Amino acid sequence: MAPSFLFSQFMGGLTTAMFLFLIASGLSLVFGIMRVINFAHGSFYMLGAYLAWQGVQWFHPTGPGFWAASLFAACGVGVLGAVVERLFFRSLYGREELYQLLFTYALVLILGDAAKFLWGTDQLSVSTPPVLAGSVQIFGSTQPLYNLFIMAIGPLIAFLGWLVLNRSGVGRMVRAAQMDREMLDALGANVGTIYTGMFVFSSFLAGLSGALVTPIQSIVPGMDVLIIVQAFIVVVIGGMGSFWGTFWGSVIYGEVLSFGILIFPGFSLFSVFALMAVILIVRPWGLFGRPL
Amino acid sequence: MRLQHCLGLALAVAASVPLAARADDTIKIGFPIPLSGPTAVYGEPILKGAQMAVQEINAAGGVLGKKLELLPRDSKANADEAVRLARELIIKDSVDFLAGTLTSAEAPAVSTVAKENKIVFVAPTAKLTQLTLPPQLHPYVFRVSSNTAVEGQAGASLMAKFTDVKTVATIAPDYAYGRDSAADFITALKKLRPDITIVDQEWPKLGEADFTPFINAQMGKKPDAVYCSLFAGDFVTFTKEATPLGYFKAINNRLLDPAEVGTIDEAQALGDQYPYGIIADAYDPVVWGGANEPAEHKTFVKDLQTFMKSQYGSGWAIVGYEAIEALSQGIKKAGSTKSDDVAKAMVGMTFDTPVGKRTFNADHETLSPEYWGTMVKEAAYPFAIIKDPQLLPAPTTN
Structure with missing residues (x-):
């Protein structure tokens, strides 16, 4: 096999990985810190995509408005996250996981119908921003600029997330809340605000990833449910609640998928699920997670 | 709380009481089709096409002097759900016929229900060849769409x-x-x-x-x-x-x-x-980039755009429209609303569509070109x- 072919296959895997990471990072954050399995994370992602489309229509239908629209979408979903956390999630912390699952699943259905009501069932599409519409040749393979942009955004978010969590005062509080919520509460810290902040940040990431995905994907009802499964696989592989785990989990997912289809062309998902099964057997807590 | 219980009970009782004897002046067609999820993109316009056909036929006096009534249900593109809905439509709503379904998963599943209940079922879109191949082929299943x-x-x-x-x-x-x-x-x-x-x-x-x-x-x-x-x-x-x-x-x-x-x-x-x-x-280019557009098609598209309140309409409405047309022309040919008669009449029947004539062959297929x-x-x-x-x-x- 030609090296340029292997390289483009590798880069293809990396693109998949970084998109998944953008989505899975928020999911992993909320799970790791708040112990909430948020099935509606995919719905936030979908709303981000729809809001970005809406923003593009309002701001500048032909292209440059994309960045403003993305920010608008991410913030919009962040606000929604704040409302949902304050009104509903608040009363679910510490309850059995089953209640959280049922609630977030209900959210999936409600938000799915809301999106259908607002934007209809037509497939929508957003153009690639003109600056990133082209492509470049690297080692004899064609690499779209937009994919390269996403590959840069992924690690940036991972690094920023790590920096905030591990090197800042806020991060210290967050980690303390993760370890012992009640003790932190007793010490006078406002745990409620920390939780809301985390949830809003996670929703912001979901909205942002939904917006950033629009130039290369169609916006359709149901994209929420399709993505959440992949995001969960990534979080499970990487280790529930580990930010870097999610990052490497995404990379492994992307590359295994990318090279897996070369080896088993007829079973595109086989390699990924096989990998997840092996990891769950050997290290049930994931590659970077801690034993529960 | 007690009031709610009473209300709930009343509702349950009301739902289980069979509807008053079926009005004999309507022909009911059950129409399971995805109206939510990713495939609703197709389901919605197909339903619109079917509804338009029903409206046109009723405006022209119905079939055999009876009005058609379409009962759409959201199948969610899920075979189990489509089967459940088909059964419910037959038992609770006493539909005379079934049409609809979108995917190659739903259609064969609903086809088995049609077979059990001896009710004609017309599939507008599913392309899986097995739908009309033995052993799945039975007297009541028909396909207006193409196949693979x-x-x-x-x-x-x-x-x-x-x-x-x-x-x-x-x-x-x-x-x-x-x-x-x-x-x-x-x-x-x-x-x-x-x-x-x-x-x-x-x-x-x-x-x-x-x-x-x-x-x-x-x-x-x-x-x-x-x-x-x-x-x-x-x-x-x-x-x-x-x-x-x-x-x-x-x-x-x-x-x-x-x-x-x-x-x-x-x-x-x-x-x-x-x-x-x-x-x-x-199935329908809608916007014709050439000269060979059939005259019936021009009228169809204009009506469709008015019916859908949309500037261009949709290329999917036609299959829903054809399914209802096939059924109504079958009923007319049979001179009866009994599925056994209609099923017999439909084999070998040629029916009109906005894009020309189609014929059900011995295998219940139109082998529709596109x-x-x-x-x-x-x-x-x-x-x-x-x-x-x-x-x-x-x-x-x-």
């Missing part, structure tokens, strides 16, 4: 015309339709052009979010042309990812898609990002349209 063998022949006949193409690849969604679509195309192509080799076959899952690895893997095999059975949102996503990778350029736009990505619905979704130059098909052509940009429209749409496979006179 028919579209494979059409696709192969066009591919064979590229005389310099020696290597072909396929990419298709990894489920019943996609697998059959690729296999039937290859079978047909081997007969026409034994010199062509299949160099690559990719199977992304239905609803794949990222086709990049599949696109790269396929480009690595350097095919001269591609048979691509992706559709709806998948095709939009695929195109947006393939274009910047230079995929369409690498194959000189020699991509044939048999899965109705030539409809204006798909073209509107992609807008200017449509890969102009590929060859695609549609309109194929190169997708081009035309100044009059903000989206790609089929240039000189031609019916393929060319209809045999019967």
Whole structure:
């Protein structure tokens, strides 16, 4: 096999990985810190995509408005996250996981119908921003600029997330809340605000990833449910609640998928699920997670 | 609390009491179709087409002096749900006939319910050949859409015309339709052009979010042309990812898609990002980029646009419309609303559609051809349209 072919296959895997990471990072954050399995994370992602489309229509239908629209979408979903956390999630912390699952699943259905009501069932599409519409040749393979942009955004978010969590005062509080919520509460810290902040940040990431995905994907009802499964696989592989785990989990997912289809062309998902099964057997807590 | 219980009980009782004897002046047609989820994109316009047919037929006095009544239900593109709804429609709503379903998963499932209850069922879109092959074939199932063998022949006949193409690849969604679509195309192509080799076959899952690895893997095999059975949102996503990778350029736009990505619905979704130059098909091009538009079609599209309150309408409405037309013309021919009579009348029956006559053959198939052509940009429209749409496979006179 030609090296340029292997390289483009590798880069293809990396693109998949970084998109998944953008989505899975928020999911992993909320799970790791708040112990909430948020099935509606995919719905936030979908709303981000729809809001970005809406923003593009309002701001500048032909292209440059994309960045403003993305920010608008991410913030919009962040606000929604704040409302949902304050009104509903608040009363679910510490309850059995089953209640959280049922609630977030209900959210999936409600938000799915809301999106259908607002934007209809037509497939929508957003153009690639003109600056990133082209492509470049690297080692004899064609690499779209937009994919390269996403590959840069992924690690940036991972690094920023790590920096905030591990090197800042806020991060210290967050980690303390993760370890012992009640003790932190007793010490006078406002745990409620920390939780809301985390949830809003996670929703912001979901909205942002939904917006950033629009130039290369169609916006359709149901994209929420399709993505959440992949995001969960990534979080499970990487280790529930580990930010870097999610990052490497995404990379492994992307590359295994990318090279897996070369080896088993007829079973595109086989390699990924096989990998997840092996990891769950050997290290049930994931590659970077801690034993529960 | 007590009041709520009472209300609940009252409602339950009300629901279980059989409706007053069925009014004899309506013919009820149950219509399970996806109205939520990703496939609602197709379900909604198909239902609109069916509703329009019902409205037109009723305005003209109904069938056998009776009005048609359509009972749409959301099947969620799920076979189990479609079966549940079909049973409920038969038992609770006492429907006379069934039409509808979208996918090749729902249609065969509903077909078994139709068989058990001896009720005529007309499938407007499912393409899985097994739907009307023994042992699944039974007296009550009919299909107005194409099937994978028919579209494979059409696709192969066009591919064979590229005389310099020696290597072909396929990419298709990894489920019943996609697998059959690729296999039937290859079978047909081997007969026409034994010199062509299949160099690559990719199977992304239905609803794949990222086709990049599949696109790269396929480009690595350097095919001269591609048979691509992706559709709806998948095709939009695929195109947006393939274009910047230079995929369409690498194959000189020699991509044939048999899965109705030539409809204006798909073209509107992609807008200017449509890969102009590929060859695609549609049951109804709606916007006719050529001179051979049937006169009935012009009226149909105008009515449809008014009915749907939409500037252009949809390329999917026609299959819903045809399903109801087939059923009503079957009832008329049988002179009866009994499924046994209608089923007998429909075999060998020729019925009118806005795009010409169709005939149910002995296998309950219309073997419906579709309109194929190169997708081009035309100044009059903000989206790609089929240039000189031609019916393929060319209809045999019967």
